[in-house]
Amino acid sequence: MTDTPGVAALRTRLEADLGGAARAWLDQAVAEAAAHARRPEQPTRGPMPTWELRLAEAGRRCGADHADAARVLLLHAASADPATLARVYGQGTAPERRAVLRALPHLVPGPEALPLVEDALRTNDTRLVAAAVGPYAARHLAPHDWRHAVLKCLFTGVPVDAVADLPRRARGDRELARMLTDFAGERTAAGRAVPDDLRRVLSLTDPAGAAAPTAPSGPVAPSTGEE
């Protein structure tokens, strides 16, 4: 298990936001998940473990706005291993899948859970795409896949603020710069606007890393290929 302080802070914030009944439900659910984690391995057949039922009902118990945080806490309390995370993701609704993706950096130190990130990046659901490009992807996604993930964000309108560790991974990435420039050229050729986020990421690919991250200056930076 990793990043326990981050999870503790998450719980503090969530409990402050929840009403009495939802907070009591959360406390009980987290306790059940922790109890499950302390038990020896359960057979995978048979009725659903109680903590997984709690994971499913988190939206109606805590409200949709708090469901992600509640589910991350439950996954963490249950010490869900990569196999469990893969099963919960595979059998999950879109919001449950998003919570699994958000839980990855707290639970999986190595790259074993990358197939889940790759699955989410194949969807066109922007909520899943945004959750997929978090800190776990920043740490483990291979360069080719990471570049395509950034490009997918630009294509689908996911703000690149969602891309964790963007300045570090973009810095000096010439291939990413080329892809962005080509994409800008394609957009311009089609008479469509080049997204502001594209210019921002392009400036971050500067090897000197000197570009201001939020205030691209001057005229359109990328070549349109039409000059």
Next chain:
Amino acid sequence: MRIFDPHIHMTSRTTDDYEAMYAAGVRAVVEPAFWLGQPRTSPASFFDYFDSLLGWEPFRAAQYGIAHHCTIALNPKEANDPRCTPVLDELPRYLVKDNVVAVGEIGYDSMTPAEDTALATQLQLAADHELPALVHTPHRDKLTGLRRTIDVVRESALPLDRVLIDHLNETTVKEAKDSGCWLGFSVYPDTKMDEDRMVAILRDFGPERVLVNSAADWGKSDPLKTRKVADAMLAVGYDEDDVDLVLWRNPVAFYGLSGRLALDVTGTDATHEGNSILRGGA
């Protein structure tokens, strides 16, 4: 005017439909799991379908400002195929999901022993999961099917006031109403029920516990039939409140029995929810 279509198969519809539905006043839909026109041959294709009803379809709907919930079940037609019946064993893991507001569509197609088993099993699942049930009445031999359906519900653990009996018409409405269940009417371009017949039924039987749906799917159907019924009601002198009762409050009350109906459309903006909640923690 706010409209809730309590039975529509959006998986088979286009984004143009979503746009037109929103313009007509549709703000919420329930998509019952049903068959796809082409029979399925394995449980796995049901699971992908259910996952889509809990993933991609609500996402699509939200982009057009429409709240999307679903009902999950093994439909009566495919309950007759032994390759598909193992779906029944996997239903419990779907029936706990937040967006599932009923068990359905269940009921009879050809009134076979396999359909008896699937109906009774799924009524029990509804009771176990504190969900209401959406029960389809058969296209053929409808009145017999209705009577047998009501008998099976009476023998089940699910009270009749947690059951919506759908696809009713002039020949079945009275017995359905007398049973105490909720009354569903599917308004179709040529078959089932049309707007004027619907208004006549409302006049004769009252608007209480009546739900009107388009049941639009991959066949000849019209996702705007709910609005057309509303207009037909207004044209004969019903007021806005009557329309709101039939086309909004009744479906909200029925599916609200699940305790899982969330009618505020969750934004599809990628920075909504988790991002802001988890910032710093993730």
